Amino acid sequence: MQSYRLCPLCSERQGGGALGFEVVTGRECFICAGMMDMVGRMARAAAKTAKRYQFRTFSVGVSVPEGVQEREDELRSNLKLKGNETIKTQAARLVAGDVSKALSRSVDRQRPDLALLVDFGAGEVSATSRPLFYYGRYTKPAGVSQRRELCRDCGGGGCKKCRNTGFELKPSVEGLLRKKLAGFSGSDKMTFSWLGSEDRESRVSSPGRPFVADVKSPKKRKFPKTFGVRFRGGTVSVSSGRMLPAKPVRLPSFRFATKIRGTAASKVSAESLAELGARFRRAEVRFDRPHNRPTTKTVYRASATARGRTLFVDAELDGGLPVKRFVSGELVSPSVSEVLKTEVVCRSFDICGVRETGKFEFAEITRIQKKD
Ligand SMILES: [Zn+2]
Ligand SMILES: [Zn+2]
Incomplete structure (x- = not known):
């Protein structure tokens, strides 16, 4: 029973030396077969991925190669060991600790700005950033519509006339804001909600009409409070900009x-x-x-x-x-x-x-x- 050969980290997780495991190098480890040796390397890869994003808090999730979790479960059931940290939690904790130290950022498991997923099987790290909900108020001159309009020639599929965008090339508040916010966030995946609408020929004057831009996968999380977007017909200006704390389920009356x-x-x-x-x-x-x-x-x-x-x-x-x-x-x-x-x-x-x-x-x- 006591003849399991484990690497130092896998042994430590079961309670360490008291149980008399034979401590071996990673590749010979019964549970992880060398996975835990990768922790430092994967933490450096995670930090490198995280650096591409602006964030204050992060979380680390881990996926392990097939069989690893099962072997740990088997060993624990044979030795009646329960309630200890699992290999996934330990690996995630160690990676998070390294990333936190390297980048001076803190861990938040509930609502992180950035969620890192470390795949030990594939040796890859992926990242998902929490969406942003940017509130602002826009003003506009006459001659610019609020929303982008689907291309009348292709109906959205993309053609020569719309330069494959699927949308009319005429300026719209949405199109202008989209471009600007993509510049601020490093992501062009966004949707808009508006507090009401007006005509293309309507002017909207100060303090402007409120909108919320839901920006997915942002790389940067700081937008200015005010900015203007110039186009041939004038300027669309945004003021009162701020981040909402979460996705609004209802807009104000x-x-x-x-x-x-x-x-x-x-x-x-x-x-x-x-x-x-x-x-x-x-x-x-x-x-x-x-x-x-x-x-x-x-x-x-x-x-x-x-x-x-x-x-x-x-x-x-x-x-x-x-x-x-x-x-x-x-x-x-x-x-x-x-x-x-x-x-x-x-x-x-x-x-x-x-x-x-x-x-x-x-x-x-x-x-x-x-x-x-
Ligand atoms: Zn191990
Ligand atoms: Zn078209």
Whole structure:
């Protein structure tokens, strides 16, 4: 029974000399057959891989060659040894210790910036960095759409016209931010969430519309608070940038101020314009959302002036109430058209302010807090 031949580390793990194992060099070890001799080398490889990333905390996971774990289990069951550290945990602990010393970074098993996987069988190290959730607010001039649009020629497959990108080459906030954030993070794998949207021809002015970029596998984790992206039609600027603590499961509710230019079917009297202001003072409007249950939104204020049949409306609305429908009355009641008793068509609208009225919700954080 006591005739197992083990390397120093594998012997130490079973409780050491007291059990009278014959201590041999790594390759002759019954359990690891030399795997533990690789610890130093794999730790150096792990540190080299980790250096390609910016991170404060890391974790180490280990996979061992086939049979190793089974042989340790067999030995322990034969000798009735239980509850000791396993070969995987020991190897991971030793590698983590070396990496920590070499790079002056600390281990966090729950939520590391960087997860290193050391494969002792293949002699390889791979790394996964925790995604980043960058919050910012953008402003934009007229003439740039919010989202990238799929190429009209190939529908996203990639062709000559879109230079194989699958997207229209016209500038978009998404396309411009994507390029810039890829530069900051060293990764172009990202998705965007927006607090509302506007038209290509809408200007969005300060303090801008909030968005969240979900950046996968970032190499770098520090983005600036403010930056601008110039393009032929002007500049898309980002301000209030910060990292969210985790993936948001719900975006905050918000309200926004807008300046609308519309055309009325017939001339509107001064009394009707005054009526508009009186009617939309914290007024509830019903919105029969297409493919969804009807909802109620608030119009906080509206005021209008007219020049001939051209109308200028200043309004503040709940997020999710479409400006054009609020003007025309299509699926929305009451609307500008309804109150003015004439058909009004929205020609353009600018976004002058977006204000969050709720908070981000994070599932991951709730889980972490529950554990404590
Ligand atoms: Zn061994
Ligand atoms: Zn194309």
